[in-house]
Amino acid sequence: MGVTSSNKQIDATQIDCNGTLKVTLALSAAPDISSNPTDIVLVLDRSGSMGGTPLANMKAGAKAFVDIIEEATDNTPDGNIGSGSRMGVVSFSNTATTDTQLITSVADLKTAIDNLNASGSTNHADAFTKATQLFDPMSGNAKVMVMFTDGKTTAGFPPEPVAAAARAQGIIIYCIGLVGSDGTDVNVLNDWATDPDSSHVAITPNETDLEDLFRDLAANISKTGATNIVIDEILNPDFTIINLLPPTKGMASLIDSHTIQWKIAALGVSTNEGASLEFYVHHTAQTSGEKPVNQSVMYSDAEGNMVTFPNPSVTVDCNGTVIIEPCPVPVNITISGCDDAVVFDMGDANLESLGRILQLNVTLKHICPGRRVAMAVSLSEIDEQGTEYPRGTKALTIPAHTGQTCQDVLVKCLKFVLPEDLNVSGSTPNTICSPRSFKARVIANYVDTDFQCCDAVITIP
Secondary structure (H helix, E strand, O other), rough: OOOEEEEEEEEOOEOOOOOEEEEEEEEEEEEOOOOOOEEEEEEEEEHHHOOOOOHHHHHHHHHHHHHHHHHHHHHHOEOOOOOOOOEEEEEOOOOOEEEOEEEEEEEHHHHHHHHHOOOOOOOOHHHHHHHHHOOOOOOEEEEEEEEEEEOOOOOOOOOOOHHHHHHHHHOEEEEEOOOOOOOOOEEEEEEEOOOOOOOOOEEEEEEHHHHHHHHHHHHOOOOOOOOEEEEEEEEOOOOOEEEOOOOOOOOOEEEEOOOOEEEEEEEEEOOOEEEEEEEEEEEEEOOOOOOOOOOEEEOOOOOOOEEEEEEOOEEOOOOOOOOOOOOOOOOOOOOOOOOOOOOOOOOOOOOOOEEEEEEEEEEEOOOOOOOOEEEEEEEEEEEOOOOOOEEEEEEEEEOOOOOOOOOEEEEEEEEEEEEEHOOOOOOOOOOOOOOOOEEEEEEEEOOOOOOOOOOOOOOOO
């Protein structure tokens, strides 16, 4: 089947200046349909919201899907699906209808698609039920369901358990969504689809894209699995990669702060497989607007699969963002060689921005007498994804105590200044009084050894 789906998602539609996004790249692949017979059921939404152009575009896409699968099974456009594969059609509105059984006749499949009319509400549960009933549990064919819908469930039982039961039977579920009048929810489609969700779901707000979505899915289903996959992701210069997680399959490397290369040796060669890669990006430009996250995503493999990833955009809001002030102009101070105490008036100092002061107290345990201690405290701030941002380091030497035994030493008043414009951890970053989360680390070691000079009287005869 080749690469059956590809997707790119972000976890937010709007961020502030200097905000952070999680990006997910995903794709799935399956074996060649000509040597691995497959039963496919098209599950098509014909509810009232599909009337007019959406229905016409869906029909064109579904019929193109049938043609591509038919030719791929026997390499001959002879009007019949070959090599043991079959296809069926289920449509739904208030209830679902089995428009064809699993058959091989291209003409009968297209007639069933052409006869669809739009009316009524949307019953996804019955659609999944009728489609599942078409598959023969005793058949050795692979089982694929392609669900198309343009809206939310408005009739019947909740569809999630029915879709889960279908997946439990080994049925691979793909979902194609059109953002219709009652608002398709991509999270719901992700719940229905086979894992990984992001590589089995495609959604578009534009009905004219439907035919292309059906064609792409059919073209990829008809090819063999993919080998020697290389994906090069280049970010929009407004964003910087701050954290790259290990992919579920293959290896990913950070070429520079804007470029990732992901390599997969083989995917979907012997069975249906999905792979995903997650990474975090940080907005670094100081301009507002709707911005695409990636500049380009390039795909290649040994089989020549044609793979296109979406280009999601995020709205960046820089209104009210505080730009970090430049460092103050330094005041030069000179101490002459013979001055051991100097008083110098540095002039006036102005407040630069709002901030807080964090004071830390640390107890050093069991410090022995006569031993100085070198201590460092490192502070970082934690955002909601667990990413750390440095907020300063204090290094100091603790004087030796003169007690008779080892004892605890309390170090007080380690102060860190925390400007509010650096807040990344609150529920509403960059706002006054938002809670902030930090991690502090303490490192301490003795400076001195226990070596002491010994007085000795030496007599030389």
